[in-house]
Every structure is written in C-alpha cells, then in structure tokens.
Amino acid sequence: MSLSSLANTAYQKVFRKTSSFAFGILLGAFVFEIGFDRVSNYAFDYINRGKLYKDVKDKFAAGASEEE
Amino acid sequence: MAAIVGRSSRQALLRARSSISCQNAGFVTFKNQSTGRKIALAAAGIVTTGGIGLAVALNQSVLAGELELHPPKYPWNHSGYLDALDVTSVRRGYFVYKQVCAACHSMNYMYYRNLVDAFMTEDEAKAEAAEVQVVDGPDEEGKMFERPGKLADKFPNPYANPEAARAANNGALPPDLTFIVPARHGGEDYIFSLLTGYCDPPAGITVKEDVHYNPYFPGGTIGMAQALYNEIIEYDDGTPATQSQLAKDVSTFLRWTSEIEHDTRKKTAIKTLSILTLLMVITYYFKRHRWTVLKSRKLTSQK
Amino acid sequence: MINVPKTSMMSAVSLIVPNVTKPVVKSVAPTVGKYLVPPAKKATLTSYSMSLLTGKGAMRVTSGIASTAQIRLAHTDLRVPDFSDYRRDAVKDSNKPTSESASSRRAFTYMVIGAGSVATAYAAKNVVTMFVSSMSASADVLALAKIEIKLADIPEGKNATFKWRGKPLFVRHRTAEEIAAEQAVDLSQLRDVQHDNDRVQKEEWLILLGVCTHLGCVPIANAGDYGGYYCPCHGSHYDASGRIRKGPAPLNLEIPEYVFPDEDTVLVG
Numbered sequence: 001m002s003l004s005s006l007a008n009t010a011y012q013k014v015f016r017k018t019s020s021f022a023f024g025i026l027l028g029a030f031v032f033e034i035g036f037d038r039v040s041n042y043a044f045d046y047i048n049r050g051k052l053y054k055d056v057k058d059k060f061a062a063g064a065s066e067e068e
Numbered sequence: 069m070a071a072i073v074g075r076s077s078r079q080a081l082l083r084a085r086s087s088i089s090c091q092n093a094g095f096v097t098f099k100n101q102s103t104g105r106k107i108a109l110a111a112a113g114i115v116t117t118g119g120i121g122l123a124v125a126l127n128q129s130v131l132a133g134e135l136e137l138h139p140p141k142y143p144w145n146h147s148g149y150l151d152a153l154d155v156t157s158v159r160r161g162y163f164v165y166k167q168v169c170a171a172c173h174s175m176n177y178m179y180y181r182n183l184v185d186a187f188m189t190e191d192e193a194k195a196e197a198a199e200v201q202v203v204d205g206p207d208e209e210g211k212m213f214e215r216p217g218k219l220a221d222k223f224p225n226p227y228a229n230p231e232a233a234r235a236a237n238n239g240a241l242p243p244d245l246t247f248i249v250p251a252r253h254g255g256e257d258y259i260f261s262l263l264t265g266y267c268d269p270p271a272g273i274t275v276k277e278d279v280h281y282n283p284y285f286p287g288g289t290i291g292m293a294q295a296l297y298n299e300i301i302e303y304d305d306g307t308p309a310t311q312s313q314l315a316k317d318v319s320t321f322l323r324w325t326s327e328i329e330h331d332t333r334k335k336t337a338i339k340t341l342s343i344l345t346l347l348m349v350i351t352y353y354f355k356r357h358r359w360t361v362l363k364s365r366k367l368t369s370q371k
Numbered sequence: 372m373i374n375v376p377k378t379s380m381m382s383a384v385s386l387i388v389p390n391v392t393k394p395v396v397k398s399v400a401p402t403v404g405k406y407l408v409p410p411a412k413k414a415t416l417t418s419y420s421m422s423l424l425t426g427k428g429a430m431r432v433t434s435g436i437a438s439t440a441q442i443r444l445a446h447t448d449l450r451v452p453d454f455s456d457y458r459r460d461a462v463k464d465s466n467k468p469t470s471e472s473a474s475s476r477r478a479f480t481y482m483v484i485g486a487g488s489v490a491t492a493y494a495a496k497n498v499v500t501m502f503v504s505s506m507s508a509s510a511d512v513l514a515l516a517k518i519e520i521k522l523a524d525i526p527e528g529k530n531a532t533f534k535w536r537g538k539p540l541f542v543r544h545r546t547a548e549e550i551a552a553e554q555a556v557d558l559s560q561l562r563d564v565q566h567d568n569d570r571v572q573k574e575e576w577l578i579l580l581g582v583c584t585h586l587g588c589v590p591i592a593n594a595g596d597y598g599g600y601y602c603p604c605h606g607s608h609y610d611a612s613g614r615i616r617k618g619p620a621p622l623n624l625e626i627p628e629y630v631f632p633d634e635d636t637v638l639v640g
Contacts, residue, residue, distance in 0.1 A: 208532060364454035
C-alpha cells in the first residue's frame, strides 16, 4: 500500500524527532503563509472584481490623460 | 399573584400521595397527562400570550407629533461581509463632497494623503491638495503665511471655528462629516434617505423660517437646506448625475472616510475566519484523539 | 456464558453465580447459599439498614482440592456500551491486527497536529507583526518625514529655508564663484576635514540642516567671514559648503539624506 508506506516514511523522516517535526512546522508555516495569503487575496479580489482601485485605476488614468 | 401560585403549587407538590412511592413524589411532569389535555394546555398558553402581545401592540399607538421616518435598508454593494467599497462610487462621492458638502461641512480627520491609492493616483491627489490654501508658518519673520496644500495636509475647514459656522448657518452647526456614517442610526441608509428625503411638510405641521422639513431627520425640521438636485454637478466619468446617484455616491464616500481601512478589514476577515475554522476543526480532532482513552471506557462500581 | 476453566484434575471453579452486586432492575431478593440478600432498592441510610447488607454469622474459609477456591461472577448482565464511534475505521475489524495500520494512524494524527501548528504559527506571526508594527512610525509622521522642494523657486545665490522634521532645512543655490572657491579650499586649513565634493550631489545645490553644531542655533545665511553661514549666538563662521572655519563649533553643518527624483525637484528625507 503506497499510502501507508508514504505515511510511514513521513513519520520516520519528519514526525518522529521533535526537532525535525518543529523544523517541518516552521518550513510549512513559511510556505503556507505565501500560499494562503495569495489564495485569500485572490479570493477577495475575485469577489470584488471591478470594485477595487487596482481594477479601475487604468480608467482614471486614461480619463486624466484625455483631459490633459 | 406569583406568591399565591407559588404557595398553592408548593403545597400540591408537598402532598405525597400514598399510592406512589416516595421517590417519584418530587417531580412535576406532563408526560403522564393525556394528549387532549396537553393540547388544551398548549392552546391556552398560546391564546394567553398572544392576547397579551396583541394588547401591548395595540397600546403602542402612533402619535402624529412624533412622526419620523426610519430609513429603509438599501442594498449597498459594500454591505456584505466580504464586499469591498465600489471605488468608482467613492471617487464620484469625493467630488460631490468637494463641490457641494464642503461648502458648509468640515472633514477634519481626512488628509489628502489618504486619497492616494484609495481612489486617486499620487499626482491627482497632489493636484487636489494644491487647490486649497493652507495656513503655515511661522516663517523667518514670525508671520503666518498661506501656501498651496500638500499631501500631508488635512481637508480644508470651511469655517474658522464652530462659532463662525453657527453664525453663518442660523445657529445650526454643520457636523463634521468624517465619521458621520457610523455616528448616525441607519448609517448610509440614513444619509441617503436624508439627502433625498426633502419634501413639503404634511398638513398640520408648520415649519419655521430658515429650517426645512425632512421626515427622516429626528424632529422633522432640519437646518440644512436640500443640497442635491439633478445635474447639480457633472461627473467626469460620464455617469448621469441624478439626485439619487449623487446621494448614493456621497453616502459611499462618507462610509469610506469613516472607515478607510474598510477593504483591508474585510480582506483580513477572509483570512481570519478561514484560519480559525481550520484551527477549530483540528482542535476538535485533537480533543477527540486525546479523550478517546477516557471516553471509551466503562467503569462500574460495586456496592 | 463465559469460559470456565475446568481441568480433570481439579475443579477450581465449581460455582458460577450471577453478578449480584448490581441487580437487574427487579428487586427480587436472590438467595445465595443460605444467606438472604436484601433488596437493593432500599436506601442504606442508617447503620441498621447497612448492617442488613453485611454477612451474618461466623466467617469460614475453606481451602483444599475439593473445595471451592473462588467465585467467578458471570457479567452477562453488564452491558458494555458501543464505543465504535471512538474507534478508527482501520481498527474496527477485530479479525485484522491493529499493528498493520499503526503507522498510518500515527502519521495521520501527527500530520493533523502539524497542520494545526502551521496554522497557529501563521496566526501568531500575524498577531505579533500587528503589535510590533504598531510601534513603527505612524502614517502622519511618515507623511511629514519627506519634503519635496521645487528648485526652480530658488534663484542663484539665494539660500531658502524650509521646515523639515521640526528643524530648519537650508537649500542653497550656489553661484559659479562660490563653487570654484569651495572646490579650491586647502583641506589642511579645515577643522572638520571634508572636501566639497563629499558634501554635495550636484555642485550648484547645497542642502544642509540649519542647526549650528555648537549649541544648536540657526545660522544666518550669506553672512560671516567666509560668505557662507554665520551663527549669531557664539560667532561660528561656516563657508559656502557649510564647513566650520572659525568659532567654537566643532563640526561642519549636517547634510541630510536627499535625492533628485528629476531635474527640478529635490526630495529630502
């Protein structure tokens, strides 16, 4: 069974020693922060697409340049 | 009355019937009563409660002297838990504020730097700031001088002090608008309703000179005259400047000024709520994991 | 019925009785031997009622091959609750050894705990960042920390004064003669040795903090023996590069950090 062997490997390599477990958590937190922030920012931007400043910024800039 | 009920019921409870063993004497239960009796009791309860409620409701009569309209709930497109403010509307609202409201109302807690990247580029905000004259100083000779505004400057105040504002407005002080939306019941709904709600006073109400009738304003008469009319200003993005559009935009803008962190707050909500949900699930798993040993054992004790 | 060990050699258990310690609902008094077990329903509140429960008569202990060695209670009346809700699926089948799934179960729990720790670390980091960042300069301070100066407003030979971070800021548009004179100064004459090139980014623009390095007075521009600045408090003379030449001040006038974003402006701070 590949899943159980994978779990076994993970246990032997990472979880078993407290130091490696803690290191894994730190590393995971680092990666997780990047990914989670990206995903949640994307979710917010998707929910509010068309309403945020960055979505309509170009429209303002275009309008301003026309006036000039 | 409660005392009488309490006393009689207590007596009834204390009277132990000889046929039932002592253990059961302490409980009052509806379990043993017949279905018909249960229904009758429930119906009696509902009728009594409903009757009292109806009497109370009928007693609260509407008095003509206290006529005050409460604003309806409008479907603002930023009122959802995760909905950002509509930046184009905020931007239009800023121009409405600048050209209409700012003639009388101050906005003492807003700086021109707040506009940057909120709904304006830095250059636009600098140009907006440069339009106003700011008193600065003292200079080398100790005199105050006027200079064009900078990003670090506040919005200009139309009056030098509250007394001057009262004197110019028949004794009524135009409130500072920075935090007006959370400061009024109904928030944006109230602002919108107030701005669009001016009408002729109904029969029986006389409105004094220099004040105006507005059913949404507590008391009905407001010192502020109707400020927004169709086409009173022109939007640079071509949106038709109807009265309701102007009122909607300025209400959105005032929501933004009272909460410039609005969008950040809701973005943080997404992160916080999802992280806490994850942690809640994991905590529940861990609790079960730890408690399994205790929960899955049965202890019996011998006499 | 539970297994009762029986050997041909001796009967260790000769008597199997129902568990009398927890009678099943009915309070019929079972008779064991010649003793009457009183109905358990009666509350044992007094020493008398408790004494009814204890054995009466002399205690006798018999031991030997033929005698009864112990009494086993048949717990057929005890119902063990169903704990399968608390069991993992992998161990529900009692025919399979649980050691097979031990590592995967353990790894799963560790993984869940690890994920929880990662999420906690993320949350903790953000909370700490929030509190720490509240100690940094606020937006209104930062907005005043930089000053943008339009250079076209300052004619040649003039020294303009601005207020920057509560201090006077001198921006001096130097003439060609001043530049030439400052470039040619013999460095050995200076108290605080610094070449003019080290004090300006563009030769015609000298940007200084207008605070005398002696006791903090504001020097007067275009005055003093060296044509630069003169401090009226104690008579320190600075040249047109802001270097101390005469008087009590120990150091040259301070140069703030600045950049020229374009030809016509300077951004100090």
